[in-house]
Amino acid sequence: MLDMNEILKKVGITRELPQWASNYCYEHIPGYVLPEEPTEAEISAAQEKFRVQMMLVEGNEVCPRCACDNETKRLEDEASERYKRSSEHEKYNTLEKQSVFQDETIMDATFENYVLDANQHEARVHLQKVLQALEEYKQGRQFNLWLVGNVGVGKSHLSMSVLKELRSLSTSCVFIDVDEMFRRMFHAMYKDQESPYTEAYFIELATKVDFLILDDLGAETGNINTDKGASDFKSRVLRAIVNGRQNKSTIFTTNLTSKQIISMYDAKLADRMLKNARAINYVDTLSYRTKNNMF
């Protein structure tokens, strides 16, 4: 039983005790008291037993228990609303706060500033495919999307643009440059014990978000033209991420072919990454870099 003074304090009445009213509130029968199908007699007996005497507060009859319950509920609702707002805010901010780049300007990428020349036919067709995938993500479909092609054709730009559109739907999104992720992990392992960027940090981040971009997969293995595969450590981390995202969509960008992916990573990992996936393959699109070096 709550102390009456506590109740009154809780509902903001701190001056001298109000007077008792003559009426009772009959709303407070504990759940365990009545049988499953109570008779009217049983109900009224319980009501008499657990009635709460009302009080006179500024001329009104008030049940102190009801006032207290309402106040508790109001505070709970307020707290849960606050929590909801802050967790939505946090989700929205994941992209800015926790993405991992080598080139920070990628954060500015949107569909609006993805500019194509009139003669970039392939890129134009592929843009439609990306927008189609975005639409399906918005509808809740789950699949992995691969953007494949040489450096500079705009894969990272487009994938970031997708995340920008998705995060307004109260989804958490993060963009991870794979090579940079491993660089930070090694730094945390060997150089800076204080660094937050541990293996566990990245695995947790990459598995918990609704949408993940793993940007430039394969760059972390060094020269792709050698037969050098990913190290056991890198494979293990990627496997943990991919296994943790089996019911979530991941966007990969890479300049590897699927054959190279299979030879570079262990079969199970490659299988998981390529399962339930669609690929958009840039074959003819010139990189921005090449365009600028044409003369």
Ligand SMILES: [Zn+2]
């Ligand atoms: Zn009451």
